[in-house]
Amino acid sequence: xxxxxxxxxxxxxxxxxxxxxxxxxxxxxxxxxxxxxxxxxxxxxxxxxxxxxxxxxxxxxxxxxxxxxxxxxxxxxxxxxxxxxxxxxxxxxxxxxxxxxxxxxxxxxxxxxxxxxxxxxxxxxxxxxxxxxxxxxxxxxxxxxxxxxxxxxxxxxxxxxxxxxxxxxxxxxxxxxxxxxxxxxxxxxxxxxxxxxxxxxxxxxxxxxxxxxxxxxxxxxxxxxxxxxxxxxxxxxxxxxxxxxxxxxxxxxxxxxxxxxxxxxxxxxxxxxxxxxxxxxxxxxxxxxxxxxxxxxxxxxxxxxxxx
Amino acid sequence: xxxxxxxxxxxxxxxxxxxxxxxxxxxxxxxxxxxxxxxxxxxxxxxxxxxxxxxxxxxxxxxxxxxxxxxxxxxxxxxxxxxxxxxxxxxxxxxxxxxxxxxxxxxxxxxxxxxxxxxxxxxxxxxxxxxxxxxxxxxxxxxxxxxxxxxxxxxxxxxxxxxxxxxxxxxxxxxxxxxxxxxxxxxxxxxxxxxxxxxxxxxxxxxxxxxxxxxxxxxxxxxxxxxxxxxxxxxxxxxxxxxxxxxxxxxxxxxxxxxxxxxxxxxxxxxxxxxxxxxxxxxxxxx
Amino acid sequence: xxxxxxxxxxxxxxxxxxxxxxxxxxxxxxxxxxxxxxxxxxxxxxxxxxxxxxxxxxxxxxxxxxxxxxxxxxxxxxxxxxxxxxxxxxxxxxxxxxxxxxxxxxxxxxxxxxxxxxxxxxxxxxxxxxxxxxxxxxxxxxxxxxxxxxxxxxxxxxxxxxxxxxxxxxxxxxxxxxxxxxxxxxxxxxxxxxxxxxxxxxxxxxxxxxxxxxxxxxxxxxxxxxxxxxxxxxxxxxxxxxxxxxxxxxxxxxxxxxxxxxxxxxxxxxxxxxxxxxxxxxxxxxxxxxxxxxxxxxxxxxxxxxxxxxxxxxxxxxxxxxxxxxxxxxxxxxxxxxxxxxxxxxxxxxxxxxxxxxxxxxxxxxxxxxxxxxxxxxxxxxxxxx
Numbered sequence: 001x002x003x004x005x006x007x008x009x010x011x012x013x014x015x016x017x018x019x020x021x022x023x024x025x026x027x028x029x030x031x032x033x034x035x036x037x038x039x040x041x042x043x044x045x046x047x048x049x050x051x052x053x054x055x056x057x058x059x060x061x062x063x064x065x066x067x068x069x070x071x072x073x074x075x076x077x078x079x080x081x082x083x084x085x086x087x088x089x090x091x092x093x094x095x096x097x098x099x100x101x102x103x104x105x106x107x108x109x110x111x112x113x114x115x116x117x118x119x120x121x122x123x124x125x126x127x128x129x130x131x132x133x134x135x136x137x138x139x140x141x142x143x144x145x146x147x148x149x150x151x152x153x154x155x156x157x158x159x160x161x162x163x164x165x166x167x168x169x170x171x172x173x174x175x176x177x178x179x180x181x182x183x184x185x186x187x188x189x190x191x192x193x194x195x196x197x198x199x200x201x202x203x204x205x206x207x208x209x210x211x212x213x214x215x216x217x218x219x220x221x222x223x224x225x226x227x228x229x230x231x232x233x234x235x236x237x238x239x240x241x242x243x244x245x246x247x248x249x250x251x252x253x254x255x256x257x258x259x260x261x262x263x264x265x266x267x268x269x270x271x272x273x274x275x276x277x278x279x280x281x282x283x284x285x286x287x288x289x290x291x292x293x294x295x296x297x298x299x300x301x302x303x304x305x306x307x308x
Numbered sequence: 309x310x311x312x313x314x315x316x317x318x319x320x321x322x323x324x325x326x327x328x329x330x331x332x333x334x335x336x337x338x339x340x341x342x343x344x345x346x347x348x349x350x351x352x353x354x355x356x357x358x359x360x361x362x363x364x365x366x367x368x369x370x371x372x373x374x375x376x377x378x379x380x381x382x383x384x385x386x387x388x389x390x391x392x393x394x395x396x397x398x399x400x401x402x403x404x405x406x407x408x409x410x411x412x413x414x415x416x417x418x419x420x421x422x423x424x425x426x427x428x429x430x431x432x433x434x435x436x437x438x439x440x441x442x443x444x445x446x447x448x449x450x451x452x453x454x455x456x457x458x459x460x461x462x463x464x465x466x467x468x469x470x471x472x473x474x475x476x477x478x479x480x481x482x483x484x485x486x487x488x489x490x491x492x493x494x495x496x497x498x499x500x501x502x503x504x505x506x507x508x509x510x511x512x513x514x515x516x517x518x519x520x521x522x523x524x525x526x527x528x529x530x531x532x533x534x535x536x537x538x539x540x541x542x543x544x545x546x547x548x549x550x551x552x553x554x555x556x557x558x559x560x561x562x563x564x565x566x567x568x569x570x571x572x573x574x575x576x577x578x579x580x581x582x583x584x585x586x587x588x589x590x591x592x593x594x595x
Numbered sequence: 596x597x598x599x600x601x602x603x604x605x606x607x608x609x610x611x612x613x614x615x616x617x618x619x620x621x622x623x624x625x626x627x628x629x630x631x632x633x634x635x636x637x638x639x640x641x642x643x644x645x646x647x648x649x650x651x652x653x654x655x656x657x658x659x660x661x662x663x664x665x666x667x668x669x670x671x672x673x674x675x676x677x678x679x680x681x682x683x684x685x686x687x688x689x690x691x692x693x694x695x696x697x698x699x700x701x702x703x704x705x706x707x708x709x710x711x712x713x714x715x716x717x718x719x720x721x722x723x724x725x726x727x728x729x730x731x732x733x734x735x736x737x738x739x740x741x742x743x744x745x746x747x748x749x750x751x752x753x754x755x756x757x758x759x760x761x762x763x764x765x766x767x768x769x770x771x772x773x774x775x776x777x778x779x780x781x782x783x784x785x786x787x788x789x790x791x792x793x794x795x796x797x798x799x800x801x802x803x804x805x806x807x808x809x810x811x812x813x814x815x816x817x818x819x820x821x822x823x824x825x826x827x828x829x830x831x832x833x834x835x836x837x838x839x840x841x842x843x844x845x846x847x848x849x850x851x852x853x854x855x856x857x858x859x860x861x862x863x864x865x866x867x868x869x870x871x872x873x874x875x876x877x878x879x880x881x882x883x884x885x886x887x888x889x890x891x892x893x894x895x896x897x898x899x900x901x902x903x904x905x906x907x908x909x910x911x912x913x914x915x916x917x918x919x920x921x922x923x924x925x926x927x928x929x930x931x932x933x934x935x936x937x938x939x940x941x942x943x944x945x946x947x948x949x950x951x952x953x954x955x956x957x958x959x960x961x962x963x964x965x966x967x968x969x970x971x972x973x974x975x976x977x978x979x980x981x
Contacts, residue, residue, distance in 0.1 A: 096580070107583070108584075240406065280410045283407070284410040284411050
């Protein structure tokens with residue numbers, strides 16, 4: 001566990017050492033992606049993959065945008081409210097979506113994501129339409145967040161990431177987490193021993209949406225600009241890819257995946273059109289060659305073989 | 309609203325719906341047989357359209373050479389995908405879905421790099437417009453619709469009245485029993501991929517002649533196909549046809565009367581409704 | 596993380612080194628955020644090619660400021676026409692110390708103008724965005740390609756060239772640029788005595804234009820103005836309108852005419868009016884550019900190239916005049932520079948509309964499609980008082 005402590009110290013000290021604004025920007029984007037990946041992973045434990053995550057993120061972002069910009073509320077109030085809003089919307093959506101299984105579930109959640117984008121796109125007032133919403137104010141105190149220096153945002157993102165990961169980690173290790181794993185192994189078996197399968201799935205769905213909403217809120221206040229072009233199906237797919245490539249078996253997977261795959265496009269940014277291709281090929285490659293993900297492959301490497 | 313306008317709207321919708329239905333048939337065939345959601349299908353449509361453009365327009369060869377050539381190209385790529393991507397993953401639904409997404413991104417980017425971003429067009433095989441009273445319809449669109457109907461019927465006949473077709477249905481219903489009856493599932497799967505690719509190729513030809521050809525052209529038809537297949541019911545031809553027509557008309561009506569952006573979300577709203585009320589679709593098998 | 600960063604820096608420096616060439620010269624880095632993929636890619640690629648050539652010509656002599664000789668080096672980034680990418684791209688450029696920026700598309704230019712202003716970076720945009728982009732509070736932001744602004748010149752001309760047009764309907768994509776165009780064009784049309792009979796939006800990149808085209812035809816206009824539409828949408832919309840029986844005139848711009856005619860079909864495209872499109876070069880400067888492109892890239896020549904040609908020269912000329920590489924000083928010089936370019940006298944104006952002279956005014960060429968090809972129609976002078 002000292003490895004974690006060192007990592008934490010490094011992360012905390014980063015902005016003091018690295019002043020490069022672009023670098024901090026990428027770290028903040030990584031933070032948002034990590035929150036999304038980890039929240040989607042929690043739901044994935046039950047064997048459900050939701051492509052509506054971008055939709056919940058959008059709801060969170062929109063709530064923050066409207067509350068801070070139009071109603072003038074402070075970000076620190078808007079953040080929990082945004083996450084809650086996403087969670088609240090997810091409850092009826094979850095109930096309806098969970099009535100169907102497997103591929104059908106993917107498609108319903110996909111549909112939901114598109115409907116959210118569509119609704120926000122259609123109503124220019126107050127949702128900004130395709131234009132989106134600009135000039136979303138940064139958190140107070142503006143003196144810290146309003147300047148060009150990203151250090152304050154970095155710490156905000158870091159804080160949110162740590163809180164999210166801690167909570168989700170605790171959940172996954174708790175009794176409730178065991179329940180979720182058991183559902184993945186077999187629905188019928190789980191319910192035969194008294195597990196409330198639908199209820200647990202719904203709870204996981206709501207928690208997952210809650211954190212997606214939080215990520216959206218962070219996005220809104222950092223970028224200051226949201227629009228339907230941001231929270232797309234492609235983004236939900238990206239998040240899924242983080243989990244797949246990183247590895248499914250533990251929470252380290254989505255984190256590693258999000259970090260690696262946010263960096264890779266940045267590395268390839270200069271080459272423009274080949275970015276998508278690289279991403280696609282990485283996805284195919286990792287599915288075929290490294291199904292356990294990076295974390296799984298690492299564990300295999302590190303675990304001594306041939307021991308009883 | 310005049311009756312002419314209404315007829316125009318419905319007619320437009322039916323014709324467009326049939327074109328999307330053709331592509332959806334390829335999806336339903338694969339999903340019905342193998343429970344594989346082939347995300348690369350959209351790119352097959354796109355690549356076929358480009359192949360036809362290249363052979364038929366750029367190189368100037370006639371259509372009756374270009375289209376079969378495109379079918380061969382599409383079938384080849386489809387079988388490659390089956391062997392390299394889907395089979396190694398044991399046709400697991402989620403894994404195939406993901407690998408398909410990756411492959412489709414890669415193919416799309418490659419297409420950008422090779423063909424460039426300028427949209428191309430496949431000239432209409434039958435140029436001109438038909439006019440009946442106040443209602444207009446481009447002849448090429450009517451041709452496309454006719455082709456789709458013919459192919460849908462052909463597919464139905466194939467599946468219900470020919471040996472390979474019946475073998476396919478057998479595998480779909482019960483893989484083990486089919487094995488016992490001497491049917492080789494692997495051959496069936498390959499055949500399914502080939503037929504679905506052929507459908508995609510013709511779909512690409514029709515789409516390219518009506519809407520133009522560009523590297524992104526595959527994604528919207530693919531998404532629409534999923535919706536159509538869901539609504540019609542996985543594995544059901546009749547369902548896919550009806551659902552295709554329904555979506556076409558719904559799009560046309562909402563698009564014309566309520567504006568384009570709303571049409572975009574109406575499709576998905578319909579999908580969600582169907583999934584909630586009748587998850588297996590109009591004619592599908594049970595979930 | 597550090598490895599990634601180092602790797603990128605290495606790539607960046609290598610790129611710069613290759614292009615800079617002269618070890619002794621000083622360089623000014625020009626960051627270009629343009630769409631190199633996605634539907635707007637044709638314009639992005641054309642921009643990249645013309646900018647590279649323009650800089651070759653500029654750097655042949657270099658820009659002399661005191662004892663130093665400067666060359667301008669361009670770095671191109673693909674913003675994929677997505678706002679979030681645009682922001683990231685600009686962050687990156689500014690972190691790399693870029694002080695001069697060109698961005699294409701209002702979705703990519705508007706979200707970053709506050710940042711660039713705060714950082715005192717000179718931003719040149721080929722974008723609409725109206726007062727969100729060029730305004731007194733953004734003194735370093737210049738619009739170097741008139742977009743919806745061209746309507747201020749086109750509509751008065753339409754009145755004299757086609758007096759039979761009375762009813763105008765508008766059709767544009769349902770996004771920021773589209774809304775801007777529609778608003779402006781309707782206002783300008785009315786101001787010039789036309790009647791606006793309809794206004795529709797469609798989702799950019801739609802394949803089936805029949806629904807929106809059916810509505811447009813229903814308005815029975817004399818002219819359908821599709822000013823904000825670009826790319827494949829143009830051809831498909833035109834085709835749909837003609838197939839549905841529309842007989843009136845169609846007005847479009849920002850067009851790659853060959854692609855447009857291909858997609859719409861020569862019959863449907865016949866008679867379409869293209870604003871800010873120069874089909875055949877008329878003046879010596881235009882002919883030079885045309886010949887250079889054909890020699891290097893072969894036909895067809897994208898008329899969009901004419902529109903993006905001048906601004907690097909305007910920038911160079913402003914830097915020369917300012918005798919400084921400080922963007923603030925250069926911005927001041929740019930505002931008062933008159934440049935004789937490919938479309939006559941070009942200068943930054945439109946203070947009456949935007950409160951500050953930041954938007955380029957110049958001659959506007961008009962073309963019309965005849966026999967499947969674009970042909971030269973007229974050159975409109977920029978109206979006085981705008």
